Amino acid sequence: MPSSAATNSAPSSNKLEATRLDESTQSLKSDDDPQLGLFNQVYDWLQHEKTRRMTRKARQAEATAANSIAVAEREPRPPAQDHPSESTFSLDKLEHILLQFAGPRNLHGLASHRLPRLPVRRRPKGLRRGSASxxxxxxxxxxxxxxxxxxxxxxxxxxxxxxxxxxxxxxxxxxxxxxxxxxxxxxxxxxxxxxxxxxxxxxxxxxxxxxxxxxxxxxxxxxxxxxxxxxxxxxxxxxxxxxxxxxxxxxxxxxxxxxxxxxxxxxxxxxxxxxxxxxxxxxxxxxxxxxxxxxxxxxxxxxxYFEARPLTFKELRIPETAKQIAKRMRELHDGIELLEEEREGGPMIFKNWDKWVDRCEQATTWLDKELESPQNELKSATEPWRRRGYVCGVPWAAFRKAVDHYRTWLIASCGGIEQIKRELVFAHNDTQYGNLLRMEPATQSPLLLPANEHKQLVVIDFEYSSANVAGHEFANHFTEWCYNYHDEERPWACQNRFYPTPEDQRRFVMTYLTHRPSVTGGVVSPLSTPAMRGGTGSAITPLTLDDCTEASNQQTEKSIEDDLEAEVTRLMHQTRLWRVLNSAQWVAWGIVQAKVPGMEEGIAEMNAASSDASPENGHDDKTPTAKSPTPVDTEAEEEEEFDYLAYAQDRALFFWSDLLALKLINPDDLPPPMVEHIQKRVVDY
CATH class of the missing domain: 3.30.200.20 (Phosphorylase Kinase; domain 1)
Incomplete structure (x- = not known):
């Protein structure tokens, strides 16, 4: 172990000079004076450099002491003379110059300023004992x-x-x-x-x-x-x-x-x-x-907090912006490795539905009963949701049955649950325009280079992030093209005409597949590109240059183009299939979020009645009891603009229109007015 002298080897003259400098600058304070700004920068650098060199000397002395036993049997090399190095002498000389500058006669009116002394803070390996935070x-x-x-x-x-x-x-x-x-x-x-x-x-x-x-x-x-x-x-x-x-x-x-x-x-x-x-x-x-x-x-x-601005509803449909989003989506999918339990747990969309469905069933069952009650017409004068009919377009039992049947059909169509698990990626699952920020770089920033422009986009709000197939991520994002949450009249409405065309979808998926993230040592920054990993089922083998003939190269290029086109077609088809279940998920989300006068009390009464009617007069573990309503300020509630129940009902129409377009249900299974309304806004691609 080094002696205390080894760890405190700074010459006493240096301590004296530092003390004199502190005393002579005690009355300095920061302002916009350019001389003082330069003084502060040089002085801070000087103290940092001297401390760094002292620490390095102490470490060298410690290493020498630790190795002394191992080399004791060999003839030691004569120790170096303990003279200050030329660099140390230069630092002392610079400090002496600063001392002269900081003297009262040379400050030229700056004597009333005080120089801030900032401690040199090093990044620790772990949180140090006694650290504040x-x-x-x-x-x-x-x-x-x-x-x-x-x-x-x-x-x-x-x-x-x-x-x-x-x-x-x-x-x-x-x-x-x-x-x-x-x-x-x-x-x-x-x-x-x-x-x-x-x-x-x-x-x-x-x-x-x-x-x-x-x-x-x-x-x-x-x-x-x-x-x-x-x-x-x-x-x-x-x-x-x-x-x-x-x-x-x-x-x-x-x-x-x-x-x-x-x-x-x-x-x-x-x-x-x-x-x-x-x-x-x-x-x-x-x-x-x-x-x-x-x-x-x-x-x-x-x-x-990022110095950035969220994208707008219209920006999602700009082709160049859409390409940038596709690149960032690919980087996220490949940049985060799924945990084993996440892959084994299957798609997050299944988990969300299973987690939300009981609460959703309680709320919707009560809403349906209210719509069928004799008082509905009278109450509808002050409660607009009563005039719109069933929240899911049909009674809850029919909607849930359709979702369950489609889920079974979807798993079979995708090759079974094990095949779906193999194709899972780490997905954001909520890429609406408000969750996509564009960084506002300063002049001369590398982000302004054309090759880095997509890196200006930063994704936030990972509340719903987890394992899902890439097709579901595409379906969710494409559907968000249809929503303008800042619309003054109908922020909850799905404007189907804005859904990306097949050409828009192809361009997005093609950009996603052909974007090749660069290797960055396994660490991703918000402005960089993560290392590319296999296992997503969507990677395309790059073309390699070798000594093949021109005909062989052309054949290889043709094979790669065919593989790429096949993968684009597959992902677009996957997107079409997962869009149906994605709509059902957000229907449930809107119902769970909705706040309707009397609903919590009504659910509690239903649960109590159900419990009393049970043969064992006990509680059914499969149906959780309703939580007490969360206190909400009434004035704030009146100011709330977003209508979650209207959002859920409108999204349910998207769900039913997809089932009709896929010919998985008959029009006769739905109310004629609803079918007529759906046919006016169907998106059959």
């Missing part, structure tokens, strides 16, 4: 900080920060505005309290009294959660307690990074396994795919 470091293997706390946003759902900040006391709604503003300020303070508890990097040093100055903006378009961008105060200062005259001064500091705050929706317990989602996010984090999770709490989490 796991989130201080970018080591993706480190555990994400978690706190058992609930962030209540129910009183802020009806407005954004800009509305809440409008303190117009002359308005007729001044009392409500005052109430809203107070609720918004409480929400901000709770956010700051939460980031303090999680000790998120940069944010933990922000005083609580500054919480009113943070900016919190709710993003629109999130379907399952409430999403906010949390920005620090525009002018971020820390209080300096070490001024020479004993007074405190404000020192400008680098503001903390923006945060993405995600608060889970009230109904998502029926939809999403949060533990599994966080496990997937950790796997993605190891590949640097998607935003990093910074901290979690009981009903939400904080994530890394």
């Amino acid at each position: 796991e989130s201080d470091y970018t080591d993706v293997e480190a555990p994400v900080p978690n706190v058992e706390a609930v962030l209540d946003n129910t009183k802020t759902l009806a407005y954004s920060s800009s509305i809440a900040a409008d303190n117009d006391t002359t308005s007729e709604n001044s009392i409500k505005r005052s109430k809203d503003l107070e609720a918004w300020m409480v929400f901000k303070r709770e956010i700051v309290r939460l980031v303090h508890t999680l000790q998120l990097r940069g944010w933990r040093k922000m005083p609580m009294e500054k919480s009113d100055e943070i900016e919190v903006v709710r993003l629109s378009g999130a379907m399952t959660n409430a999403i906010y961008v949390v920005s620090p105060p525009k002018h971020f200062y820390n209080l300096n307690q070490k001024a020479e005259n004993g007074s405190s001064t404000l020192v400008a500091k680098k503001p903390p990074p923006k945060l993405l705050l995600r608060i889970y929706g009230p109904q998502v317990d029926h939809l999403i396994d949060r533990e599994n989602e966080l496990s997937i996010l950790r796997r993605l984090g190891r590949k640097n795919i998607g935003p990093r999770v910074l901290g979690t709490f009981s009903n939400g989490r904080f994530e890394e």
Whole structure:
């Protein structure tokens, strides 16, 4: 083991020089002065370089001591003379120059400034004992900080920060505005309290009294959660307690990074396994795919914020953008290896249906009974869903039977469940335009190169990600071409005319198949391309150059083209088949998300009646009891624009139209008005 002298071998003169430099610059503070900016950069580099070299010398001394026993029997080489190296002398000389520059006579009016001393922080192999927070470091293997706390946003759902900040006391709604503003300020303070508890990097040093100055903006378009961008105060200062005259001064500091705050929706317990989602996010984090999770709490989490904008409804249909999405989709499918249990578990779409169907059956059964009740016509004046008829187009029992039969038929058509398992990939399963961000690179960024343009796209929101076949991923994405969730009148409507044409689909699938991700050592960044793996069933063998004749080369090229064309045709057919079940899945999703007055109480009464009617007067384990309704602010609920029940009903028509087009049901099996409506909007490709 090295002696203490070996680990603290810096000359005492260096310590004296550093002390003098600290004393002479004690009154400096950061501002926009170019001289001071240069001074800070050189000084920080100097301290970093000196510390690095001292550490390297200490390690060398330790290694020498550790090896001394092994070489004791050999004649040792004469030790080197302990003279400062030329590079060390140069650093000392540079420090002396800085000392002269920092002298009071040479600062030319900068004597009132204080030089910020930043400690040199090295990335540890693991979290060091006594470290303030796991989130201080970018080591993706480190555990994400978690706190058992609930962030209540129910009183802020009806407005954004800009509305809440409008303190117009002359308005007729001044009392409500005052109430809203107070609720918004409480929400901000709770956010700051939460980031303090999680000790998120940069944010933990922000005083609580500054919480009113943070900016919190709710993003629109999130379907399952409430999403906010949390920005620090525009002018971020820390209080300096070490001024020479004993007074405190404000020192400008680098503001903390923006945060993405995600608060889970009230109904998502029926939809999403949060533990599994966080496990997937950790796997993605190891590949640097998607935003990093910074901290979690009981009903939400904080994530890394990307300087990017979501795509728009129209951008999905731009051919070049569609190609870029296809490339990123291929990189995701090949970049994340499925776990053995994921592949053995089969397609996630089957799991989702099996997980949601009981809750969906409870809700839809009650809705169907309400539609058939004598009071329906009277209540329909204030409840529009009652005027639209059955949510699934037909009674629930008929819809569920059709889904079950189609699932059996689909498995047989795809070669059996084992063949389906072999074709599974890690899929996103929710590639709607709001989950696709376009990075906004700075000038001269490599992302601006034509070959890298597709890497500007970043996929977010992996809540539904898991194993599925590529055809299902295509079907889900192509169907999202039909939805404009920002439509002012009907954001829930499926606009079938926008479904990609066969030519659009072929171009997308061809781009997916011919895109060859480059090898990057097994690590993927949001802006890079992951290593390509086999096993997806969709790879095309590349053409190799050898000494074959020209005729042989032409034959090989023809064979590759034929294989590629066959694979495109196969995947397009697979997409067509999985689109039906994809629609059924989102019908169930919409029903589970729906909030209808009296529904929770009605489900509870049905379950109680069913339990009382049971021969054993017991509970049927196959039918879970309804959870108590989640409290929702009534004013916020009135402001909610998206009609989940209308979405489910409209998507059910897509399901039935596909079954009719595939001739798997007869038109006589459906109500004539519904068949007539379907025939006007059928997508038979």
